[in-house]
Amino acid sequence: MGVGEKLDELETFHPSRMASRILGMGDVLSLIEKASAVVDEKKARELEKKIRKSQFTLDDFRDQMIKIQQMGPLEDILGMIPGLGGKVRDLGQAGVDEGEIRKNVAIIGSMTKKERENHRMIDGSRRKRIAAGSGTTPQDVNRLLKNFQAMESMMKKLTKKGMKSLKRGGFPFM
Numbered sequence: 001m002g003v004g005e006k007l008d009e010l011e012t013f014h015p016s017r018m019a020s021r022i023l024g025m026g027d028v029l030s031l032i033e034k035a036s037a038v039v040d041e042k043k044a045r046e047l048e049k050k051i052r053k054s055q056f057t058l059d060d061f062r063d064q065m066i067k068i069q070q071m072g073p074l075e076d077i078l079g080m081i082p083g084l085g086g087k088v089r090d091l092g093q094a095g096v097d098e099g100e101i102r103k104n105v106a107i108i109g110s111m112t113k114k115e116r117e118n119h120r121m122i123d124g125s126r127r128k129r130i131a132a133g134s135g136t137t138p139q140d141v142n143r144l145l146k147n148f149q150a151m152e153s154m155m156k157k158l159t160k161k162g163m164k165s166l167k168r169g170g171f172p173f174m
Contacts, residue, residue, distance in 0.1 A: 003076065031080040038070045051155050058116040061148055062108040065101050074098050103136055104144050110134040119145055 001013040011030070047064075050056050071077055108116060110133030115122055122130070122145065127138045134141075 004073075009072075031077065034071045034077070034080075038067050052159055054152075054156055054159075056152060056155060058108050058111065058119055058148060061151070062105055062116075065105055069098070069101055074101075103134070103140060106134040107131075107136055107141055107144050119148060 001011050001018070003009050003011055014030075047056075047060060050060060068074070068077070107130060110130045111122070115126065115130070122141075124138075127141045131138045131141050
């Protein structure tokens with residue numbers, strides 16, 4: 001089945017998956033297949049340990065954005081998530097912008113190793129230098145750092161609450 005105009009956009013046809021996509025119910029199995037083709041299991045385990053220890057850095061954030069790009073167009077990926085099938089068109093019009101991912105990767109690439117490891121050390125003059133090096137504005141750098149901090153705090157909450165809720169669920173290994 002062709003999902004695009006290029007040769008690498010051919011997929012095996014699965015009638016039930018196609019019906020799920022058409023009905024807006026998503027296609028989790030295809031999403032998992034795409035993700036497993038891009039993600040290295042060993043690196044995924046290392047990333048999980050970093051997240052649990054709250055050691056997630058901008059390098060890790062950049063690597064995840066690159067992996068999302070490798071999975072294909074963002075609209076297609078979002079269309080595979082259950083409940084977002086019909087809403088993807090609305091999201092596309094609202095600005096699901098793959099250029100934003102490329103811009104963020106460029107911004108992170110313009111940072112020094114120390115800045116990527118500790119984003120809190122980035123002050124106004126460093127933001128200007130990073131923006132100049134990546135061909136963006138200081139506001140773009142601010143937006144990236146704000147999004148990273150929001151994601152970082154969400155991961156901290158998720159790991160704390162997630163572990164407690166798993167323990168309450170009665171899993172013997174917890």
